[in-house]
Amino acid sequence: MDIREIQNLIKFVAKSGATEVKLEMDDFKITIKTTEAGAAETTYIQQMPMQAMPQMAAPVAAAPVSAAPAAPVAAAPAADDNSKYITIKSPMIGTFYRKPSPDKPTFVEVGSTISKGDVVCVIEAMKLFNEIEAEVSGKIVKVLVDDASPVEFDQPLFLVDPS
Known part of the structure; x- marks a missing residue:
């Protein structure tokens, strides 16, 4: 699977x-x-x-991944400001990188114009680097995650103005 x-x-x-x-x-x-x-x-x-398994090894079980707490009610006015933008979300859990490697430039910056299919970042999961492509065309308005930060499934990464 x-x-x-x-x-x-x-x-x-x-x-x-x-x-x-x-x-x-x-x-x-x-x-x-x-x-x-x-x-x-x-x-x-x-x-x-x-x-x-070695004979003396103890069984190991993963700890449950806790769900993120709901956003506070005070954040509702900010959501109205961003309602005209499209959010690019993380399709997986992993580590977010804005560059293909440390010595290369970032894929996109605030103000960059992107087309559908353009690579906007990479997410490392289990030593594999997965290129994340834009599903929409538009202009990057905001980068929501710091470089080399862990991200969760469905976490917003970028805000895009489709106009």
């Missing part, structure tokens, strides 16, 4: 209204729990074959 399939599963569970879904395969187990606010909380547990 790849990251896209896991992301689609999380979206489906969040929209379905189910409170908990467990999926067990030969090599891994995924548990997705939803909260009252509808945000999905995901626990990933990687299980190793018994032959590969």
Whole structure:
């Protein structure tokens, strides 16, 4: 199961209204729990074959990823100002980078004009660098994440003015 399939599963569970879904395969187990606010909380547990584990090793389980708290009510006026902009969101969990490498220029800056399909950043997940492409054309209005910062699934990265 790849990251896209896991992301689609999380979206489906969040929209379905189910409170908990467990999926067990030969090599891994995924548990997705939803909260009252509808945000999905995901626990990933990687299980190793018994032959590969050393005899004295203790079993390791991943801690649940807590859902982000809801935005405070005071942020509502700011949302109205940004309602005319389109948000480019993170399609995965990982580390956000604005440059392809430390010695190269950034992909986009505030004021940059982008077209659909242009690479706007990369997100590193499990030692793989995934290029994130713009799904819209427009002008970058705001960069919402600092370079080399961890990002969550569906976290806003950029605001784009489509006009």
